[in-house]
Amino acid sequence: MIHTSEYCAVGHPDRTCDYVASFILDRYLERDPHARVALEVQLKDCFCTLSGEVTSRYRFTGSELAELCREAIRRIGYTDEYLARWGEGNVISGSGVEVTTHISHQSEDIAQGVNREGWGDQGIFWGLAVDDPARGNMPKDYWLARKIAQELCERRFGGLDVKTLVTVEDGKAAECFVAIPILPECEEAATGTVRNFVQSILGGECRVTVNGTGRYVKHGSIGDCGTTGRKLVADFYGGNSKIGGGSPWGKDPSKADVTLNVLARVKALEYMRDNRLDEVRCAISCCIGRPEIRVSFFDAADNLLETHVEADPPSHVIERLGLRLPGYAQACAEGLFGNE
Numbered sequence: 001m002i003h004t005s006e007y008c009a010v011g012h013p014d015r016t017c018d019y020v021a022s023f024i025l026d027r028y029l030e031r032d033p034h035a036r037v038a039l040e041v042q043l044k045d046c047f048c049t050l051s052g053e054v055t056s057r058y059r060f061t062g063s064e065l066a067e068l069c070r071e072a073i074r075r076i077g078y079t080d081e082y083l084a085r086w087g088e089g090n091v092i093s094g095s096g097v098e099v100t101t102h103i104s105h106q107s108e109d110i111a112q113g114v115n116r117e118g119w120g121d122q123g124i125f126w127g128l129a130v131d132d133p134a135r136g137n138m139p140k141d142y143w144l145a146r147k148i149a150q151e152l153c154e155r156r157f158g159g160l161d162v163k164t165l166v167t168v169e170d171g172k173a174a175e176c177f178v179a180i181p182i183l184p185e186c187e188e189a190a191t192g193t194v195r196n197f198v199q200s201i202l203g204g205e206c207r208v209t210v211n212g213t214g215r216y217v218k219h220g221s222i223g224d225c226g227t228t229g230r231k232l233v234a235d236f237y238g239g240n241s242k243i244g245g246g247s248p249w250g251k252d253p254s255k256a257d258v259t260l261n262v263l264a265r266v267k268a269l270e271y272m273r274d275n276r277l278d279e280v281r282c283a284i285s286c287c288i289g290r291p292e293i294r295v296s297f298f299d300a301a302d303n304l305l306e307t308h309v310e311a312d313p314p315s316h317v318i319e320r321l322g323l324r325l326p327g328y329a330q331a332c333a334e335g336l337f338g339n340e
Contacts, residue, residue: 002174004167005142005238007149010076010333011160011219013226017041018235019332020048021228021250023072024065026326029252031058033324036106036114039250041069043226046092048073051102052250055111066099072329073097077153077160078220086159086183090218113289117313120255120288124244127264127282128237129272136338137269141168142238146335148178148198157194158182161219166202173202178210181219235336236261241281249332253323254314260284260293262321265337271297271305280305 010019021039028035035056042049048069060068073094083093106114114120128139135143145166152162159181167175176198182190191210198208220226229247236243246257253259268282279300286293291314296307318324331339 001171002167002169003139003141003238003240004165005139005145005240006163006165006234007142007145007238008231008234009149009153009160009162011078011153012163012231013043013161013221013224014228014230015226015234015332016073016076016078016220017043017226017228018231018247018249019076019329020050020069020072022328022332023075024050024060024068025250025252025328027060027068028054028056028058029324029326029328032056035252036111036120036254037250037252038106038255040228041226041250042228043073043097043221045221046097048097048099049102050099053104053106055106062101062103065101065103069099070094070097075329076333082160086181086217086219089222091159091181091220091222110288114254114314116289117291117315118289119260119286119291119293119314120252121246121257122286122288123246123256123260125246125256125260125264125284125286126236126242126244127261127266127268127284128241129265129268129280129282130240131272131278136340137272138338139237139240140171141166141173142240143338144168144173144176144202145238146338148176148201150334151201152178152180152194152197155197157197158190159219161223173206175207176202176209177212178208179216180211181216182211184215184217187215237337242283248336249328253318253321256286256314258328259314259318259321259323260286261336262323263317265340266321267295268297269340275305 039052145164149164163179165177248258264282264284268280272280281298283296297305
């Protein structure tokens with residue numbers, strides 16, 4: 001069996017946008033746990049656009065929202081000091097980002113369905129559980145890709161915009177690609193350090209490639225445009241599971257994109273443990289404005305094990321999972337699943 005997964009650290013521009021949206025959602029939930037928030041962020045060079053819908057008892061001004069965007073980017077590590085190290089034209093600092101905001105209220109058509117205890121969107125959501133407690137019950141290739149990316153950032157072997165891709169063959173790591181910004185004057189030494197560190201995790205027999213083009217200096221939104229919700233496979237289970245279309249970042253729990261993805265993971269874990277299975281997938285679907293959800297379970301071979309309909313009101317599910325509390329930015333940085 002061959003499985004491959006990639007992971008992107010929050011310094012990657014797409015995931016920076018996910019983090020910014022989640023950071024702002026946290027600030028709303030601190031002030032109004034029942035705020036209805038759906039935010040999208042785009043970041044290119046030093047220009048950030050924040051768009052979406054917010055209905056809340058608390059209202060941030062446009063200038064306050066702009067400063068929250070800048071603060072979130074600084075918290076990732078894109079500071080004035082970081083900019084000075086890498087040089088103008090190679091990276092951004094949060095302090096220098098110009099922000100444009102386009103925020104309206106939640107549509108009345110959607111709100112009426114949420115008000116009567118229905119979900120705020122329709123969609124399909126997948127949860128996966130693998131019987132591997134040492135790796136957070138996550139697929140090995142995904143767990144390794146995430147571990148390497150996060151540790152490379154924490155240890156500051158290079159820049160913050162890190163992507164990793166790990167292939168596991170018959171349970172053993174066979175190949176790994178790493179993209180990590182490296183200053184030209186340290187290229188040879190740093191590349192060797194990164195390669196040795198990765199092989200210390202994956203084993204000396206694993207083939208490791210660092211920066212396939214041979215040079216990687218421009219990074220973050222200078223090298224690539226970032227947009228929320230564009231790294232769903234990296235957010236969930238890598239190349240090991242089907243996924244729905246909804247991003248979990250920047251949306252309050254009534255939208256279902258975070259709540260039913262989390263519920264699908266919880267139900268997959270419970271079903272796997274209760275039935276002593278090696279691997280379980282849980283699929284959940286819902287209709288906007290209605291409380292019912294269809295829950296289906298599948299084994300590793302994609303055989304249907306069980307399907308049924310539940311009608312627990314969304315507010316009960318949200319409270320049970322604790323999703324009205326701030327903590328979305330931290331989950332975005334650390335990984336939504338496998339840290340339960």
